[in-house]
Amino acid sequence: MNRRQTADLLDRLEELYPQARCALCYRNPWELLVATILSAQCTDDRVNRVTPALFAAFPGPEAMARAGQDEVEALIRSTGFFRNKARNLIARARVIVEEYGGEVPARLDELVRLPGVGRKTANVVLGNAFGIPGMVVDTHVKRLSRRFGWTKSQDPDRIEKDLCRLFPADRWVQTGHILITHGRAVCKAPMPLCGACPVSDLCPRLGVVKSR
């Protein structure tokens, strides 16, 4: 799929999913950071079910830094990986309090140094809480990128670079959201709903692009 076909596809997906945005409930960078790490291997609606109680119990990094491991675990148990997540939430809060004066850093290199924060989470926070362009590569973006032929790699870091080269920076954030939205609704992991796909005419999987 060439650059022009890709741009056409993005235009149409953006038209189809005009409301595509971050699915996590949050009111500030700290809450978004917490909600995003909880969303690892867990659906966003399940995250949104536990965050109100979590944010009420630990409103900011200072409170979280003083939290007990089992106290946090109890609140986030249903999101899976709760031991790792609880440990990282507390450790991360301490780093934010001690090294960043209680403010979530707005830089990629500083965010990824926080415990439990990888490039995916960092780019979600940068794009949605700080308005800094970042290409989010989650399982959906990864899958669609391969299906549309935008990358041959399986490595998320490599895919991120490929997509950043393919798209202009001012579309990175929205591209992530619309790919995720389309991936969840139509272009699903085990069984894509190709018969009901609104952009199947642009899909290399069906061999239609080549014949145009």
Add this chain to the structure above:
DNA sequence: ATCCCGAGGG
């Protein structure tokens, strides 16, 4: 059984 808007470690 398989997957979910992942990260860390080998």
Add this chain to the structure above:
DNA sequence: CCCTCTGGAT
């Protein structure tokens, strides 16, 4: 590249 961590929905 591989593996593990975890619960819940389908």
